Amino acid sequence: MAEFHKADIEKLIDGVLPWPATQDMLKSAKDTNRFDKYLEIMQERVEFDEPILLPLTPMLFIVAKGGERVVQCRCGQDFGDYHVNWKLSALIHVRDDEESMSEVYKGREMPDPNWIQLREYICGGCGSQLEVEAVPRGCPPDFDFLPDLDTFYREWLGRPLPDEAEFVDRTLERIGEWSR
Ligand SMILES: [Zn+2]
Numbered sequence: 001m002a003e004f005h006k007a008d009i010e011k012l013i014d015g016v017l018p019w020p021a022t023q024d025m026l027k028s029a030k031d032t033n034r035f036d037k038y039l040e041i042m043q044e045r046v047e048f049d050e051p052i053l054l055p056l057t058p059m060l061f062i063v064a065k066g067g068e069r070v071v072q073c074r075c076g077q078d079f080g081d082y083h084v085n086w087k088l089s090a091l092i093h094v095r096d097d098e099e100s101m102s103e104v105y106k107g108r109e110m111p112d113p114n115w116i117q118l119r120e121y122i123c124g125g126c127g128s129q130l131e132v133e134a135v136p137r138g139c140p141p142d143f144d145f146l147p148d149l150d151t152f153y154r155e156w157l158g159r160p161l162p163d164e165a166e167f168v169d170r171t172l173e174r175i176g177e178w179s180r
Helices: 006-015 018-027 032-045 149-156 171-178
Strands: 052-055 060-065 068-073 078-081 091-095 116-122 129-136
Touching: 006 032, 032 052, 052 149
Parallel strands: none
Antiparallel strands: 052 060, 060 068, 068 078, 091 116, 116 129
């Protein structure tokens, strides 16, 4: 089996989003070494010391922190339990009228602001724009990717995480707590 060099993996990461890159690296063979190198590269790029369990986007990572699994920005800003949509802990800038949308869209490309709003999710720690979504008004934040970390580590990498837990989306629970 061809050895994947760290530099090649680095290029792969820079060319595509982390999750597709991960799948691409792992689908051909059970070469967990490639995934480990990938994590090593990402760990060198972030500004925190907590070990990365899985990159979510080029800016966001699930990390092991004090017995918890939380989402952190590259800058170290903590977005809480990874089972809850991290967007609930981000700063949100909403464009929902013609004037603000026209700063982003040109002419006929612009969605109808009566129906669609543009939400920009910003890190409260470093001010980076983490994601943008164009969604119908009133639509809850899109939970792009809730990975089944335990299955991934157990089945794909063959090394279960020491703190295996039930796999659930806790986003609605968190929103429910707000209304109490
Ligand atoms: Zn940040």
